[in-house]
Amino acid sequence: MSKPLLTCDAAVVGGGPAGLVAALALAHGGVKIALLAPLPAHADRRTTALLGTSVDTLRKLEISDSILQRSAPLKRLRLADGTRRLIRTPEVTFDSSEIGLDAFGYNIENETLLAVLRETLGRYENLRVLERPAARVEAGEEGARILLDDGTEIQTRLVVAADGRNSLCRASAGIHTTKRALPQTAVALNLFHTRPHNDTSTEFHTESGPFTLVPLPGLRSSLVWVCTAKDAERVRAASDSELAREIEAKSHSLLGQIEIDGPRGIFPLGIEIADKFAANRIALVGESGHVIPPIGAQGLNLGIRDANAIAELACATLAEGRDPGGSDVMEAYDFTRRGDVRSRAVAVEMLGRSLLSGFLPVHMARGLGLEIASRVPFLRRGLMRGGLGGSLSGRGHSKIA
Numbered sequence: 001m002s003k004p005l006l007t008c009d010a011a012v013v014g015g016g017p018a019g020l021v022a023a024l025a026l027a028h029g030g031v032k033i034a035l036l037a038p039l040p041a042h043a044d045r046r047t048t049a050l051l052g053t054s055v056d057t058l059r060k061l062e063i064s065d066s067i068l069q070r071s072a073p074l075k076r077l078r079l080a081d082g083t084r085r086l087i088r089t090p091e092v093t094f095d096s097s098e099i100g101l102d103a104f105g106y107n108i109e110n111e112t113l114l115a116v117l118r119e120t121l122g123r124y125e126n127l128r129v130l131e132r133p134a135a136r137v138e139a140g141e142e143g144a145r146i147l148l149d150d151g152t153e154i155q156t157r158l159v160v161a162a163d164g165r166n167s168l169c170r171a172s173a174g175i176h177t178t179k180r181a182l183p184q185t186a187v188a189l190n191l192f193h194t195r196p197h198n199d200t201s202t203e204f205h206t207e208s209g210p211f212t213l214v215p216l217p218g219l220r221s222s223l224v225w226v227c228t229a230k231d232a233e234r235v236r237a238a239s240d241s242e243l244a245r246e247i248e249a250k251s252h253s254l255l256g257q258i259e260i261d262g263p264r265g266i267f268p269l270g271i272e273i274a275d276k277f278a279a280n281r282i283a284l285v286g287e288s289g290h291v292i293p294p295i296g297a298q299g300l301n302l303g304i305r306d307a308n309a310i311a312e313l314a315c316a317t318l319a320e321g322r323d324p325g326g327s328d329v330m331e332a333y334d335f336t337r338r339g340d341v342r343s344r345a346v347a348v349e350m351l352g353r354s355l356l357s358g359f360l361p362v363h364m365a366r367g368l369g370l371e372i373a374s375r376v377p378f379l380r381r382g383l384m385r386g387g388l389g390g391s392l393s394g395r396g397h398s399k400i401a
């Protein structure tokens with residue numbers, strides 16, 4: 001009996017948030033696509049602060065209202081020195097209204113984001129979803145072939161590799177990565193608290209990295225705590241009540257009494273960047289192309305910009321009757337994403353390392369730089385816009401109900 005065969009213009013491999021956004025953006029542009037999205041083995045308890053360009057993409061896909069209604073707006077960003085060092089940085093608060101925005105971004109639980117994205121797939125008749133993994137990917141001059149574990153074959157011209165950090169598609173494209181481990185670990189968890197967060201995200205700079213409380217809807221917040229591997233082990237082993245007391249003390253009771261909401265995720269930090277972002281009909285989107293530490297909420301925001309970029313290129317190429325996986329498209333995609341990804345990775349690494357440094361002049365420079373930037377209006381506005389991932393529309397986002 002012959003095996004099932006599916007033909008399409010583009011196939012997206014991976015049903016994480018970057019893959020789902022890429023699939024929706026391609027389908028929205030009228031591309032005939034297949035999405036390989038095996039259901040995840042575990043719930044993703046992390047949260048994502050969606051910044052400007054991501055919100056623009058979600059608006060284009062007509063899902064920004066459903067997503068923003070389930071998110072908490074980040075209207076203010078407070079930076080506080082949580083170290084015991086000799087030179088301490090003064091506290092600085094940035095307000096999104098200073099740059100004409102309702103919010104710097106919107107924090108949402110990944111499970112909620114994924115649910116809305118998955119629900120939206122049903123809108124498109126030109127989008128076929130298969131809940132199976134790709135077992136083999138082969139790309140050649142004329143097209144690409146994806147084989148599933150049940151023997152189904154997909155023939156396509158463009159493969160969007162959104163299959164995460166251990167990407168099979170990336171290996172099939174012959175793309176290597178440059179990788180380095182960082183001496184830090186992130187602990188991520190969600191909290192209930194008794195005092196309101198007032199839509200303010202607070203980042204305490206500690207000797208081992210940022211300890212960041214990010215609002216969620218209601219009296220809840222997420223915490224990303226960058227610390228040493230030893231501290232992360234201690235946090236993993238602590239009881240909920242011990243951990244709640246420690247977080248309350250570290251955050252100077254800013255949010256009142258703390259209660260732990262759900263399990264803790266432990267993520268050893270590192271940076272891994274692909275040497276190229278596309279080759280042989282395979283374009284890397286999300287963590288298949290870049291893994292960066294959760295400092296400054298850049299990871300998925302970059303992934304959503306990747307998804308938007310490949311969808312725009314593929315739609316434009318198909319509209320001209322050309323091949324969406326041709327070498328000109330691969331080169332254009334690589335060129336478009338290279339600067340954004342590399343500059344964000346460098347900035348995140350520098351920020352992480354500057355906090356670790358025991359060298360006094362580094363703290364003086366960081367403290368002084370922040371102080372000057374926070375007082376000089378145009379520097380202050382530049383700093384705020386810079387963190388938002390480029391072309392944030394200063395048009396103001398729709399208000400949350």
Ligand SMILES: Cc1cc2nc3c(=O)[nH]c(=O)nc-3n(C[C@H](O)[C@H](O)[C@H](O)COP(=O)(O)OP(=O)(O)OC[C@H]3O[C@@H](n4cnc5c(N)ncnc54)[C@H](O)[C@@H]3O)c2cc1C
Pocket residue numbers: 013014015016017018019036037038039040046047048049050132133134135162163164165168186187188224267285286287288293294297298299300301302303
């Ligand atoms: C603690 C923490 C906090 C973070 N906070 C933020 C934040 O605030 N803002 C932000 O922008 N980013 C943040 N990030 C980064 C963000 O979480 C990641 O960038 C994002 O989850 C990566 O999404 P992805 O879709 O690229 O990869 P993944 O979520 O890993 O998805 C990959 C998918 O591919 C599938 N897959 C794998 N192999 C195959 C195959 N062979 N065939 C088919 N499918 C396959 C997997 O099942 C999976 O569903 C944070 C990260 C951490 C660790």
